[in-house]
Amino acid sequence: MSRSPLTYLGGLLALYLLVPIAAFVVRFAVSDDRGFEAPGLASAFWTSIASASISTAIIVVLGVPLAFALARSTSWLSRAVGVLVQLPLALPPVMSGIVLIYIVGPYTWLGELFGGELTGTLTGIVIAQTFVASPFLVIAARSAFAALDPALDDLAATLGHRPLARFLRVALPAASSGIGAGILLTWLRALGEYGATVLLSYHPYSLPVFTSVQFQSSGIPGTQAPTALALAIAIVAVVVGLIRRPRRKATSAGSRGTRRAPTIVPTEPRAALPTPVSFALDARVGGFHLEVAHRAGAHRIAILGPSGSGKSMTLRALAGLLGDRAGSVALAGEDVTDVSTESRHVGYVAQGGALLPGRTVRQQVGFGVGTDPAVAAWWLSTLHLDGLDDRLPEQLSGGQRQRVALASALSREPRVVLLDEPFSALDAPVREELRREVRRLQRETGLSTVLVTHDPEEAALLADEILVIEGGKILQSGTRGEVYGRPASPEVARLLGIPNLLRGVVTSHGAFETSGTTVPAPDHGLPVGSPVLWSVRPERLRVVRAVPSGAAGSEAQAGVAATVTDVVDLGTSTTVTVRVGEGTELRAHTTDVVELAVGEAARVRWDPAALSVWADAAAGRP
Numbered sequence: 194m195s196r197s198p199l200t201y202l203g204g205l206l207a208l209y210l211l212v213p214i215a216a217f218v219v220r221f222a223v224s225d226d227r228g229f230e231a232p233g234l235a236s237a238f239w240t241s242i243a244s245a246s247i248s249t250a251i252i253v254v255l256g257v258p259l260a261f262a263l264a265r266s267t268s269w270l271s272r273a274v275g276v277l278v279q280l281p282l283a284l285p286p287v288m289s290g291i292v293l294i295y296i297v298g299p300y301t302w303l304g305e306l307f308g309g310e311l312t313g314t315l316t317g318i319v320i321a322q323t324f325v326a327s328p329f330l331v332i333a334a335r336s337a338f339a340a341l342d343p344a345l346d347d348l349a350a351t352l353g354h355r356p357l358a359r360f361l362r363v364a365l366p367a368a369s370s371g372i373g374a375g376i377l378l379t380w381l382r383a384l385g386e387y388g389a390t391v392l393l394s395y396h397p398y399s400l401p402v403f404t405s406v407q408f409q410s411s412g413i414p415g416t417q418a419p420t421a422l423a424l425a426i427a428i429v430a431v432v433v434g435l436i437r438r439p440r441r442k443a444t445s446a447g448s449r450g451t452r453r454a455p456t457i458v459p460t461e462p463r464a465a466l467p468t469p470v471s472f473a474l475d476a477r478v479g480g481f482h483l484e485v486a487h488r489a490g491a492h493r494i495a496i497l498g499p500s501g502s503g504k505s506m507t508l509r510a511l512a513g514l515l516g517d518r519a520g521s522v523a524l525a526g527e528d529v530t531d532v533s534t535e536s537r538h539v540g541y542v543a544q545g546g547a548l549l550p551g552r553t554v555r556q557q558v559g560f561g562v563g564t565d566p567a568v569a570a571w572w573l574s575t576l577h578l579d580g581l582d583d584r585l586p587e588q589l590s591g592g593q594r595q596r597v598a599l600a601s602a603l604s605r606e607p608r609v610v611l612l613d614e615p616f617s618a619l620d621a622p623v624r625e626e627l628r629r630e631v632r633r634l635q636r637e638t639g640l641s642t643v644l645v646t647h648d649p650e651e652a653a654l655l656a657d658e659i660l661v662i663e664g665g666k667i668l669q670s671g672t673r674g675e676v677y678g679r680p681a682s683p684e685v686a687r688l689l690g691i692p693n694l695l696r697g698v699v700t701s702h703g704a705f706e707t708s709g710t711t712v713p714a715p716d717h718g719l720p721v722g723s724p725v726l727w728s729v730r731p732e733r734l735r736v737v738r739a740v741p742s743g744a745a746g747s748e749a750q751a752g753v754a755a756t757v758t759d760v761v762d763l764g765t766s767t768t769v770t771v772r773v774g775e776g777t778e779l780r781a782h783t784t785d786v787v788e789l790a791v792g793e794a795a796r797v798r799w800d801p802a803a804l805s806v807w808a809d810a811a812a813g814r815p
């Protein structure tokens with residue numbers, strides 16, 4: 194162990210906490226009369242056990258829903274309630290007893306209603322303990338609920354589960370370890386409660402009150418037995434709290450023994466009808482305004498945009514997760530704006546592929562309301578998940594998790610699947626494999642998809658229609674060919690990842706000048722002298738070795754003179770960077786064998802029709 198000052202400081206506190214207990218244990222061990230025969234001890238012990246258990250049960254039933262509500266809401270009311278319910282922690286317990294007397298004392302309205310039975314009884318002890326111990330559970334459970342991934346609730350909603358089912362079947366199990374620790378702490382606090390109890394119910398004696406009475410009547414020796422009992426309970430409780438549920442191990446198909454799941458014959462889902470998604474969204478979340486509209490012509494669309502552009506928000510709105518005020522949504526022409534998420538029959542694979550904690554792969558894919566187990570089994574097999582049925586999420590690789598998330602969404606036979614950057618966290622080979630898998634499913638099962646991505650290649654691979662968005666607004670939408678072939682603006686070209694985005698000035702209707710070089714271009718209709726931005730896709734450029742002027746015909750001299758500045762061999766293709774004119778760089782991409790070297794003179798050629806040209810608004814001229 195390191196001997197830093199921190200170790201000594203921490204050790205000092207540990208000693209301070211342990212030495213008194215050790216001193217008591219030594220005295221207790223050598224004592225002749227430990228006082229276990231004292232009248233009233235057993236009754237005080239059982240009174241404390243019973244009252245602490247009853248008050249903990251009350252706190253759990255009422256406190257867990259309260260903690261859930263506090264964790265989910267960000268309203269000022271919820272924040273205020275969150276602070277107020279912690280007050281009994283800050284109030285000295287005796288004062289808690291005093292404030293309680295104002296409500297349940299024998300001469301209050303409530304006290305009289307119950308014939309004075311709310312004080313001086315077991316009920317009184319329970320009331321005192323419940324008041325003092327509640328904050329322990331509420332704080333622990335609220336933290337446990339707040340730590341849950343909100344995507345789990347969205348996932349369960351899109352799988353058809355209503356709010357109460359989501360609370361009971363998703364949130365509660367996922368937060369159970371934090372809540373369990375809170376329950377233990379609450380029970381121990383209730384058991385040890387003295388200050389409020391002594392004011393509300395001096396009789397019957399609880400263990401702490403009995404100990405105090407013993408101390409006053411017979412001094413320290415009479416307190417040994419109750420103290421030893423309390424210490425034993427505390428030790429047992431701490432040990433119970435430390436025991437972790439054994440982690441379930443993955444079991445192979447052959448090792449499940451007699452508890453094998455019934456064999457299900459996989460059944461292919463019904464043929465899916467192409468479901469184009471049209472929408473007109475207008476939603477504000479925080480300070481962000483999403484205003485996007487699209488009338489779909491295809492049933493495979495991609496939403497492409499930079500981080501924070503509103504892609505996920507669009508997908509959440511399509512799933513109904515932003516409520517019906519977020520704008521209108523139609524699936525295959527049918528207006529579903531007023532249809533709740535649970536009934537929309539839209540599959541949703543959240544960013545990172547959220548899976549339900551503590552549930553096996555088989556349970557995950559069968560979790561959707563109304564899911565046919567045979568169809569779920571078919572998707573497990575189709576997505577190559579055979580043999581992983583009994584694995585828990587943490588026992589899966591990233592690619593397997595993503596497949597399970599997809600299988601869960603598909604098993605409910607949704608009309609359309611919303612995929613939020615489904616492959617972003619995967620390494621290149623797995624990403625490539627899964628993309629091909631989804632593409633195959635689109636082709637073979639007629640799967641309708643809305644894909645969110647910031648990867649132009651992925652969008653092109655998995656969608657026929659592309660929406661490019663930025664800042665919550667659509668920059669361009671259209672077919673893949675339209676968007677990729679003719680980016681509507683320099684911003685779109687940038688988001689499509691086209692590296693050759695350059696400035697120039699129009700010199701004639703078929704050309705402009707960039708860095709002292711004349712660039713052949715399509716007839717753009719801009720007046721001579723206009724500043725322009727232009728771009729050309731790297732794969733549309735061809736770089737060839739320069740031949741000495743006069744050594745060959747005009748064919749060899751075609752294109753623009755350039756110098757090779759970099760050659761990157763990517764294995765199956767090559768990227769060549771060249772400098773043209775006074776420092777402008779162009780990047781070319783080719784699958785041909787490249788024999789050029791850095792520093793070599795070259796000529797770069799392109800079909801003028803391959804250039805996109807825009808008036809450079811930023812230059813302040815038309």
Ligand SMILES: Nc1ncnc2c1ncn2[C@@H]1O[C@H](COP(=O)(O)OP(=O)(O)OP(=O)(O)O)[C@@H](O)[C@H]1O
Pocket residue numbers: 478479480481498499500501502503504505506507647
């Ligand atoms: N609950 C929220 N409260 C306030 N602002 C939010 C909330 N959720 C999202 N935003 C903001 O809305 C904008 C759009 O968020 P969104 O998650 O849709 O972006 P995105 O395009 O999916 O980004 P990324 O690619 O990084 O996931 C962001 O600026 C984000 O900060």
